[in-house]
Amino acid sequence: MNQQKIPATVITGFLGAGKTTMIRNLLTNAGGKKIALIINEFGDLGVDGDVLKGCGAENCSEDDIIELTNGCICCTVADDFIPTMTKLLEREQRPDHIVIETSGLALPQPLVAAFNWPDIRTQVTVDGVITVVDSAAVAAGRFADDHDAVDARRAEDESLDHESPIEELFEDQLTCADLIVLNKTDLIDVAGLGRVKSEVASRIARKPVMIEARNGEVPASVLLGLGIGAEDDIANRKSHHELEHEDGEPHDHDEFDSFVVELGAIADTSGFVEKLKGIIAEHDVLRLKGFIEVSGKPMRLQLQAVGARIDQYFDRAWAPGEARNTRLVVIGLHEMDQDAVRKAIEALV
Numbered sequence: 001m002n003q004q005k006i007p008a009t010v011i012t013g014f015l016g017a018g019k020t021t022m023i024r025n026l027l028t029n030a031g032g033k034k035i036a037l038i039i040n041e042f043g044d045l046g047v048d049g050d051v052l053k054g055c056g057a058e059n060c061s062e063d064d065i066i067e068l069t070n071g072c073i074c075c076t077v078a079d080d081f082i083p084t085m086t087k088l089l090e091r092e093q094r095p096d097h098i099v100i101e102t103s104g105l106a107l108p109q110p111l112v113a114a115f116n117w118p119d120i121r122t123q124v125t126v127d128g129v130i131t132v133v134d135s136a137a138v139a140a141g142r143f144a145d146d147h148d149a150v151d152a153r154r155a156e157d158e159s160l161d162h163e164s165p166i167e168e169l170f171e172d173q174l175t176c177a178d179l180i181v182l183n184k185t186d187l188i189d190v191a192g193l194g195r196v197k198s199e200v201a202s203r204i205a206r207k208p209v210m211i212e213a214r215n216g217e218v219p220a221s222v223l224l225g226l227g228i229g230a231e232d233d234i235a236n237r238k239s240h241h242e243l244e245h246e247d248g249e250p251h252d253h254d255e256f257d258s259f260v261v262e263l264g265a266i267a268d269t270s271g272f273v274e275k276l277k278g279i280i281a282e283h284d285v286l287r288l289k290g291f292i293e294v295s296g297k298p299m300r301l302q303l304q305a306v307g308a309r310i311d312q313y314f315d316r317a318w319a320p321g322e323a324r325n326t327r328l329v330v331i332g333l334h335e336m337d338q339d340a341v342r343k344a345i346e347a348l349v
């Protein structure tokens with residue numbers, strides 16, 4: 001019976017780790033496997049969906065890419081994820097494999113637990129949870145918090161019942177993994193990679209396989225077909241939240257915020273990007289991504305910032321009739337001064 005279940009792979013990892021990049025690669029080397037993709041993003045701008053639909057893989061058409069946009073997948077399991085899966089399973093042509101990209105802020109645990117819902121459990125199994133890690137960010141200490149500062153914040157505000165949200169989320173995503181992909185190894189040296197491996201291993205009790213990757217290039221045969229059945233193993237992968245609130249108090253994402261900035265066309269993109277770097281550093285922006293309308297260019301410029309690193313490339317021509325503008329989603333901790341960031345970005349144009 002189990003063999004007839006459709007395998008589903010959950011791909012998680014912190015903001016900007018390289019999940020979408022890895023899935024893009026996967027779609028191009030998955031052979032004849034028909035893949036359905038469920039993607040979820042934090043923030044009101046479907047950048048990942050746009051990027052993945054643009055890759056034109058034959059085994060995964062636009063219809064097979066489903067975006068869940070009503071919030072973070074771990075908090076909307078019942079309202080969003082379950083009905084989506086049910087509909088997907090009712091399709092006449094069922095996929096051979098389902099791939100789910102969680103938002104960079106999602107806890108994978110509630111999602112894996114959802115595979116035990118009666119209607120889902122009989123038809124689908126979690127082939128494996130894959131956690132993508134930004135090795136360069138780990139090497140730079142972005143997930144290792146200043147514990148004194150965290151303790152000081154907790155002393156000021158007793159309602160802070162746990163450690164820093166970033167560090168905790170990073171550990172929760174690792175705790176749930178069956179396979180850890182240490183991505184972005186091009187940005188660090190061998191010694192740095194050694195330190196990243198020990199740092200990651202020190203954060204988890206389970207010992208999933210770790211592999212290295214650049215630009216998310218991992219063969220489909222490594223990512224798909226792990227055959228774990230992770231829904232039967234949720235007791236061994238509990239998140240900090242589950243351990244602290246066994247009474248079922250709902251988890252939320254109050255610690256993080258996102259907003260969209262809309263601008264007109266930009267003439268000097270290199271000047272814009274340089275100044276954006278300054279704003280990101282000054283306000284500790286965690287992630288910024290979107291599309292830029294460059295004055296006089298028929299192509300759209302995709303912009304991807306992860307911490308201080310910014311990538312940009314023309315990804316496609318603006319479609320006829322498509323509204324051309326610059327739209328960027330900004331994600332940071334709740335205490336980020338949204339108004340100041342918005343005004344600073346708007347002042348660049």
Ligand SMILES: Nc1nc2c(ncn2[C@@H]2O[C@H](COP(=O)(O)OP(=O)(O)OP(=O)(O)O)[C@@H](O)[C@H]2O)c(=O)[nH]1
Nearest residue numbers: 015016017018019020021104184214215216304311
């Ligand atoms: N140098 C380098 N850049 C990478 C690598 N993998 C991904 N990137 C870049 O990192 C940025 C973020 O990659 P995404 O694939 O969008 O990351 P993500 O995890 O899907 O991001 P969110 O969905 O926002 O959480 C993009 O600019 C990628 O081109 C890598 O191995 N090396």
